[in-house]
Structures are given as structure tokens and as C-alpha cells.
Amino acid sequence: MSINCQREFELLKKIGFVRTSGSEEEFKAANMLLEEIASIGCEGHLEAFKAPTSKITKATLKVVEPYEKEYEIAPYNCAIGTPEGGITTDFIYIEDGLDVNLVDLKGKFVLMNTRPNPKLYKKLIDAGIAGYITMSGTAMDEEDKTDISIARIREKNTQHGKIPAVNMRTKDCFQMVRDKASKVHVEIIMEDIELPSQNVVVTLEGTKYPEDIISFGAHYDSVPYSTGVYDNGAGSVIIMELLRHFKENPPMRTVKFVWYGSEEVGLLGSKAYLKDHEEELKKHLLMINVDVAGSILGREMALVTAEQNFVDYIDHTAKIKGFPLKVEQSIYSSDSTAFADAGIPSVTFCRFAPQGGAFIHTRDDVMDYLSAEALEKTTIITKEFSEAIINSVAFPVERKIPENMRKKLDEYFDKDPKKEESSESKK
Numbered sequence: 001m002s003i004n005c006q007r008e009f010e011l012l013k014k015i016g017f018v019r020t021s022g023s024e025e026e027f028k029a030a031n032m033l034l035e036e037i038a039s040i041g042c043e044g045h046l047e048a049f050k051a052p053t054s055k056i057t058k059a060t061l062k063v064v065e066p067y068e069k070e071y072e073i074a075p076y077n078c079a080i081g082t083p084e085g086g087i088t089t090d091f092i093y094i095e096d097g098l099d100v101n102l103v104d105l106k107g108k109f110v111l112m113n114t115r116p117n118p119k120l121y122k123k124l125i126d127a128g129i130a131g132y133i134t135m136s137g138t139a140m141d142e143e144d145k146t147d148i149s150i151a152r153i154r155e156k157n158t159q160h161g162k163i164p165a166v167n168m169r170t171k172d173c174f175q176m177v178r179d180k181a182s183k184v185h186v187e188i189i190m191e192d193i194e195l196p197s198q199n200v201v202v203t204l205e206g207t208k209y210p211e212d213i214i215s216f217g218a219h220y221d222s223v224p225y226s227t228g229v230y231d232n233g234a235g236s237v238i239i240m241e242l243l244r245h246f247k248e249n250p251p252m253r254t255v256k257f258v259w260y261g262s263e264e265v266g267l268l269g270s271k272a273y274l275k276d277h278e279e280e281l282k283k284h285l286l287m288i289n290v291d292v293a294g295s296i297l298g299r300e301m302a303l304v305t306a307e308q309n310f311v312d313y314i315d316h317t318a319k320i321k322g323f324p325l326k327v328e329q330s331i332y333s334s335d336s337t338a339f340a341d342a343g344i345p346s347v348t349f350c351r352f353a354p355q356g357g358a359f360i361h362t363r364d365d366v367m368d369y370l371s372a373e374a375l376e377k378t379t380i381i382t383k384e385f386s387e388a389i390i391n392s393v394a395f396p397v398e399r400k401i402p403e404n405m406r407k408k409l410d411e412y413f414d415k416d417p418k419k420e421e422s423s424e425s426k427k
């Protein structure tokens with residue numbers, strides 16, 4: 001049977017509800033995927049893991065000088081709160097947090113333009129700040145049409161220590177800076193908790209080389225406030241359609257299909273999979289990820305974390321077959337990167353909308369900007385490449401991560417901040 005994009009689109013509508021890491025809705029979506037897998041005649045199972053997050057019971061921020069106004073805030077999960085009763089302290093805008101911005105910050109609450117990378121985070125901790133604010137949205141957002149994005153602070157930062165951290169509307173931050181806010185009262189009461197999350201896993205045994213494994217991956221969780229159809233219900237239904245295809249056309253090599261949970265809070269699903277399947281990983285030859293697809297306006301891309309000759313192979317094949325596919329050797333912030341970090345070559349297929357053509361990580365990630373026809377494009381490209389490789393006589397991809405990609409991965413996972421510093425100062 002050939003690819004049926006209407007069927008994909010219908011499944012996408014079905015799973016198109018907010019499915020955040022560790023929520024009941026994420027669990028519900030996992031079970032819907034299991035049902036679909038069973039309807040194809042395959043056997044799937046759930047693999048549980050824990051997703052660390054926070055239970056927030058109070059979060060207020062009020063400017064107390066030179067004017068009084070309370071603003072809405074969204075604390076970072078896995079950061080820490082303030083003492084009960086809150087703190088009243090100086091407020092200062094430190095722009096990009098250049099060294100010149102980082103003087104006399106002790107005990108102050110700071111606002112900055114970007115989320116701090118581990119290097120800046122450590123400098124802020126060393127400077128003794130009381131906490132920091134990052135921005136979400138634009139200066140012209142309307143409160144009732146937008147949400148403050150909820151983020152989770154990553155271990156690569158908190159290894160340097162924990163401080164209160166919050167997201168606020170860019171619009172409110174703009175107002176605070178414009179109106180010269182100088183003192184704030186902040187109270188955040190929160191505690192660390194762990195929520196249950198899960199991956200959905202199916203295996204199709206290879207007919208000729210069962211010891212070789214190629215895995216498909218797509219994360220099925222969403223961020224808060226987002227129905228996550230573009231990011232990444234779309235990838236989830238694409239690999240479901242591919243499961244259907246390979247069930248009917250048995251693959252020569254073993255193919256695993258994994259729908260990852262909790263990708264949006266730091267690739268937790270793929271990291272848990274890699275940890276729980278250490279023995280099996282030696283047999284993984286390639287990870288094929290699909291993350292973000294289906295936008296009516298868009299362009300097809302393949303982001304390859306592997307040797308240059310594999311990049312060229314995909315590029316040449318796209319040209320020969322007439323696929324308008326942009327191929328790049330790079331890393332992509334998704335589960336494929338966790339696999340590449342474990343030494344497994346990976347490729348992510350995706351369809352990127354031009355600016356404003358479709359939306360991720362907001363309440364505007366909805367079906368209106370997607371179509372079955374657009375979904376079909378990424379599905380066909382992914383199917384054509386994966387089928388040729390899965391059924392290749394001699395496997396054409398070397399199981400190796402080249403040096404230039406290794407360096408990018410180390411930077412991404414912040415394995416060696418000293419090295420990162422020296423390479424940055426060379427630029």
C-alpha cells in the first residue's frame with residue numbers, strides 16, 4: 001500500500017491536543033499511538049522514565065519603585081524559589097550580559113535579552129545575583145492572545161548552582177525598562193518533583209540482516225499551551241505511516257520505531273532510551289528523526305550528523321529523484337542529537353516554514369497552517385531515503401561521528417566549557 005497522507009492528517013488531528021512532558025495528556029497520546037500501532041498489526045510497548053520538573057505554588061513579581069505594578073511571571077522548572085514572604089531587591093537590565101554588564105550585581109534581580117548559556121550562567125552565579133528574568137514574545141503582544149513560555153532550566157546550567165529564574169512577557173519587560181523600574185519584590189514558592197513520562201517502541205525484525213538496526217524517531221510531546229501538531233505531531237504521524245509501509249514491505253534490516261516523550265524539556269525520552277538500551281546501541285547503524293513537518297508554506301530539509309559523504313549521498317539522491325531538499329551537515333536540537341552524541345550517525349528530515357508561515361512553541365501551533373499534501377512531501381522523502389538504506393546490500397553509512405560534528409555536539413551538550421571558551425576566543 002502506498003503512503004496515504006489523508007490518513008496521516010486524520011491521526012494528526014486526533015493527537016492534536018496539548019501533551020506536555022509527564023502530563024496525563026502525554027500518556028493519553030502515547031496510548032493512542034499504541035492503539036494505532038495495534039491497528040496496523042504490530043505490537044508496541046511503552047517504556048517509562050522519570051521527567052524532573054517543579055511544582056510551583058506561588059509566583060509573583062511586583063515593581064515597587066519608582067512605581068507599583070504586579071506582572072505575570074512563569075518560573076523556570078527545576079530552578080529554585082525565594083524564601084517564603086519573598087525578597088525585595090534592586091532590579092537591573094543587563095542586556096546581553098557582556099562582562100561590562102556584570103559589575104555590581106550582588107543581590108540584584110537582573111533582566112537580560114537572551115537565555116544564558118552555561119558560561120554566562122556561571123558568571124551570573126559568581127556575580128552573586130538574586131535571580132534573573134528572560135523574555136518571551138514581542139513588545140507588541142496582546143496578553144489575551146499570547147502565553148508566557150514555560151521553560152525548564154537545564155542541568156548544564158544548574159551544575160553551577162541554582163537561583164530563581166523566570167520568564168516574563170517581552171511587553172512587560174519593555175515597560176519596566178522604559179519606566180525605569182529599580183526595585184522589585186519577588187516571591188516564588190516551588191519544589192522539585194518527578195513526573196512519569198514514556199517512549200512508545202515498536203520493532204520490525206529484519207529479514208536478511210536482523211542484527212543491524214536502523215531506528216526512526218519522532219517526539220510526540222508538546223510544550224505548554226501548544227497543540228504541537230507542526231512540532232511534532234507531524235513527525236509522529238509520518239513515522240506511523242512508515243511503520244505501516246514497512247510492516248507491509250518487510251525490511252532487510254531490523255527497524256525500530258520510537259515515539260519519544262519529553263523531548264521539549266531537554267531530550268529526556270531519547271536520553272532515557274539510550275541509557276536503557278546500552279547493549280543494543282552497538283547494533284544501531286543510523287537514527288532517522290522527523291521533527292517539524294506539514295506546514296503549507298515551507299521547505300524540505302535534511303540535517304545530517306554524519307560523515308560528509310553521507311551528506312553528499314542524500315544531496316545527490318535528492319537531485320536525481322527531483323526532491324527539493326536542502327541538505328546540511330549539522331546538528332539539530334532534537335532526539336537525533338542525543339543519538340549522534342552516543343556515536344550513532346543521525347539525520348533529521350523536516351519541513352521548515354518561512355518566518356510567520358507556521359508556528360512552534362506557542363498556542364498558534366495549530367492545524368490551520370498545515371495540510372495533508374504538505375505532510376506527504378516530508379513523508380515521501382523520508383520513506384525514499386530510509387527504504388534504500390534499510391534495504392541496502394552493503395550499508396553505505398560509516399558508524400562514525402566526524403571530528404567537526406563531535407565538536408558541535410560537545411558544545412551543544414556543554415561537555416567541556418573550557419574548550420568552548422578557547423574556541424570562541426579564537427573566532
Ligand SMILES: [Zn+2]
Pocket residue numbers: 219231232291292334
Ligand atoms: Zn520538536
